Amino acid sequence: MKLGSMAWRIPLGILGGGLGLWAFPTENFWIIAPLIPAVILIATLGLGFWKATLVGFIAGQAFYISHIEWISLYLGPVPLIGLSTLCSIPFALGSGLTAWLHARKRPKGLGVIRFAFAAAGIWTLKEWVANNFPYGGFPWSRLAMTQSDSFFANWVYWGGLSLLSFVIALLGSLIALAILNGKKLKSRGRLAMVGVVGLSVLVPLITPIGITTQAAGTLKVAAVQGNANAGLFSNLERGTILQNHLDATELVFKNFPDEKIDLLVWPENASDLDPSRSEFARDKISELADRIDAPFVFGTITQRGGESFNSTILWEPGIGPTDFYDKQVPVPFAEYVPDREFWRALAPDLVDLVPGGFSFGTRDGIFEISQGFVGSLICFEIAEDSIPRTLTAQGARLILSQTNNADFGYSDETFQQAAIARLRAIETGRTVVNISTVGLSVIYLPDGKILDELTWYTPAVMVQDVPLYDGLTPATTVGLWFDLLNALLVALSVGAGFARVRKR
Structure with a gap:
């Protein structure tokens, strides 16, 4: 099967987006949430910007419609489709940008970790865009929402819902890269992956809730x-x-x-x-x-x-x-x-x-x-x-x-x-x-x-x-700055990608 074949990528993208049906409440199978970005990444990496954007748009429609179908309860399908289409635009552009960044320099060794952080940053940024634009956005459908019943929820104490979404997207990115790279990963890359996953799990488990409030x-x-x-x-x-x-x-x-x-x-x-x-x-x-x-x-x-x-x-x-x-x-x-x-x-x-x-x-x-x-x-x-x-x-x-x-x-x-x-x-x-x-x-x-x-x-x-x-938690003092810092890091990653293009 050809790597660029859309015949399997589009259904895989729909599957990845459709996992939102089970990851979000009420089904609330929070443990599968990282598979949403993982499967969509597998469906889009290896494509050019526009093809990845198309797959991402279709995946976005599946993602939103699968878990916000309640919008159609009284008004029918038109508002649901309209909202899912608006939200799928930044979703699609994020998928295209991630695929483009991956194509500029196929990550190897510790570069896999750097790309995973960049992919998680792009996912979190596209959530922020959908949550704020247009007309104030639709502040819903964040990966963080899938984790209210899990120990990962404690991440919001440190940086709010955006940080939690970033962590879940990071885990999903690592899953996708581990599958795509397989045996190509060297021991340093595997060790770094294990370390990042370990920290992602350990931090919320040992978070001392309430240390900054009285x-x-x-x-x-x-x-x-x-x-x-x-x-x-x-x-x-x-x-x-x-x-x-x-x-x-x-x-x-x-x-x-x-x-x-x-x-x-x-x-x-x-x-x-x-x-x-x-x-x-x-x-x-x-x-x-x-x-x-x-x-x-x-x-x-x-x-x-x-x-x-x-x-x-x-x-x-x-x-x-x-x-x-x-x-x-x-x-x-x-x-x-x-x-x-x-x-x-x-x-x-x-x-x-x-x-x-x-x-x-x-x-x-x-x-x-x-x-x-x-x-x-x-x-x-x-x-x-x-x-x-x-x-x-x-x-x-x-x-x-x-x-x-x-x-x-x-x-x-x-x-x-x-x-x-x-x-x-x-x-x-x-x-x-x-x-x-x-x-x-x-x-x-x-x-x-x-x-x-x-x-x-x-x-x-x-x-x-x-x-x-x-008293204030870390999230109420640095939460806003996390979104700003994340956008800056994404911009730097994209800038580095353009620099590699010019160098070539």
Whole structure:
């Protein structure tokens, strides 16, 4: 079989991308995650730039469609294919660039290790590009997400999700190069490979989680899952979702009558009536805050100055609303439509499903209560690197991740979002309260362990003494610099490749 034959490379690329179906939650076979970049590398190395780009594009489509099929649950295949196509462009270019770099100088000896690092860097860079462009990108589908249940997750403590993706891509690159080079590898190269793999495994196993953070007491948190039909296309009578959460909160008084609650938390969109515009909602929320006798944080849709916001409100007993946070990164094509006229010309029925759209928030998500600062973020913002890190740097001792998963049910989306929340807990050194309208509602400790979890699609509450923490982890101080350094190293590798071309 010819080395350049596309007849076996394209199916192999599809296989490599399709492994995402089993590597990502819910299947969550984390141990096979390195095989994704490994198989795609085997399918593309030996090809020229454009052929490798083509194989990489097809592999990218298989990769994204296999594990984000939940996007098509309510809107059909068009948004799924559109998103997978956009994300597959940097995926494809990364594959082409890696193959081009390999062809400039076939790695031998220790050069195999250098190329493996370059390939891992390119993979991590193409993740960063897809996560940021266009329209803020799609901050999902990172190799790091496959590792929330594995010991490799501790890598995020040192450098965030990008570092963990880099490590998994590095292991995959080494697997591919070991297969392709086979007996050509000399003892020094094999020894170096074993050393890199050993360090990749050893570092997370011996990571002393918490050495740079300090315990700062506990907070008695009551987090309420209202089991509300709060989906995008739900057509309930106004006030129904608010009533769901009021009814579920009664479980706090019924099941924990002797507990002194320090903070009551409802999820995103928990009140379908804005208390600033609805006297009914204002009276009900004020009454509940006075009964619980504690600060109360809940999600609702607000309007100010002719704009709409996806908001979280801090409500103090006996006072009322004292602070609020507006979602800083609304989801494009779900919570707003960028370049509406252009996209409406292509898919008017789909674009018209989002008639208005939310504006971008500009306030921080820091709420001050008697026990210190609490950080709030909304739904998919848990996947944005900058937001949890910023909350931690601003002094948040606890992170509230309020979400509405009613549109996604038991699909992979909910498990994938929870996986990110667990990784964020390790990364930031903070307890993360992931509270949903329907599930998955869970409290993650800074070592990734579960403090409490609720049964799906039931009205339920979590009442726990939640640990608070001060201090910063290495990831919250150097995480941003890792992405910058990685991009610089990729640029240097590509520059060296061009230099070899000119020399020849």
